[in-house]
Amino acid sequence: MRRALQTVAVVTLLLVAGCSGPSGQTTTTAPDADPASPTITDGSTPDPASDRPAAQTTGGPATVDGPANDSAADATAYPPGVSADGVVNATALVDAHRSSVVSNGATMRTTTRVNGSVNGTVIRIRGNETARLAPGAARLRWTAGATTTRGNQSSVLDERYWANESVLVSRVATADGNRTVNVRNRSATIERVVVSAAAKARILTPTLSNVDYDIANVTERDGRRVTTLVARNGTYSGRRPVTTYDATVTVAASGRVLSLDRTWTTANTRYHDEYVWTAATPVEKPDWVPTNVTATP
Numbered sequence: 001m002r003r004a005l006q007t008v009a010v011v012t013l014l015l016v017a018g019c020s021g022p023s024g025q026t027t028t029t030a031p032d033a034d035p036a037s038p039t040i041t042d043g044s045t046p047d048p049a050s051d052r053p054a055a056q057t058t059g060g061p062a063t064v065d066g067p068a069n070d071s072a073a074d075a076t077a078y079p080p081g082v083s084a085d086g087v088v089n090a091t092a093l094v095d096a097h098r099s100s101v102v103s104n105g106a107t108m109r110t111t112t113r114v115n116g117s118v119n120g121t122v123i124r125i126r127g128n129e130t131a132r133l134a135p136g137a138a139r140l141r142w143t144a145g146a147t148t149t150r151g152n153q154s155s156v157l158d159e160r161y162w163a164n165e166s167v168l169v170s171r172v173a174t175a176d177g178n179r180t181v182n183v184r185n186r187s188a189t190i191e192r193v194v195v196s197a198a199a200k201a202r203i204l205t206p207t208l209s210n211v212d213y214d215i216a217n218v219t220e221r222d223g224r225r226v227t228t229l230v231a232r233n234g235t236y237s238g239r240r241p242v243t244t245y246d247a248t249v250t251v252a253a254s255g256r257v258l259s260l261d262r263t264w265t266t267a268n269t270r271y272h273d274e275y276v277w278t279a280a281t282p283v284e285k286p287d288w289v290p291t292n293v294t295a296t297p
Helices: 010-016 090-104 188-199 201-209
Strands: 106-118 121-133 140-150 153-163 167-173 179-185 213-221 224-231 244-252 257-265 269-278
Touching (some): 090 244, 121 188, 188 201
Antiparallel strands (some): 153 167, 167 179, 244 257, 257 269
16 A cells, blocks of 8 residues: 555655655655556656756745736637647646746645555545745745554654755654654755655646546636546546546646546545645745755845
């Protein structure tokens, strides 16, 4: 069930890249992986380092992620990679989403629910994640929490991260009350982690590629043109075993994904997760960051 927990883990991404994680935990799953197989992680291909623009902005709220950016002059236009037939180029759509998130910033919230059993042992997971990315990916504040119950044993995930233009600071809390805080320079590896935390490209890519989608509707919401995509029954072609798979994705005209809601089942387990992207909010330095680490101007 290592794959079942889909909340964030910078630890795994750092380990894959040859770095040591802050807590020494190696069983936490990477944040962006194909959901279909509960036994395989997908942390080997982080988002491209080129995601971060050359010109950085400050950690203030976004001013660009609004209806003016997400309206389409052509009433028949769809988001990049989308046509009247559904998703025709998942890569183009994910690239547009990632570009919007990095350039304009975003607040990303995730909930994860897993109920099932493995070899007769009842499994229950309740997870939540929030990532706040400043415009230009200049700063990040990222928290992940989860409670995993296997039979009569429970474990808790409590990981927090903060990044400015120079460093990534991590805090991992264990069940016995210990807290480990590490500070790392913002290298190319950390750059990928920061972008991946909010963009979730490696969640979106298989979600949009492994099933066919129909356009449920195209509506105007607060001056923004929004396309709703719904997975077509019986077309899932990703990792097995999956007995049912449902997904709904809403996308702005710019290609920025606004929400993803998906549910899939295997023989004994039901998985559900939901991702919501909203406008960027200020990324302030949390109290747990050491006093000798300061935000860049």
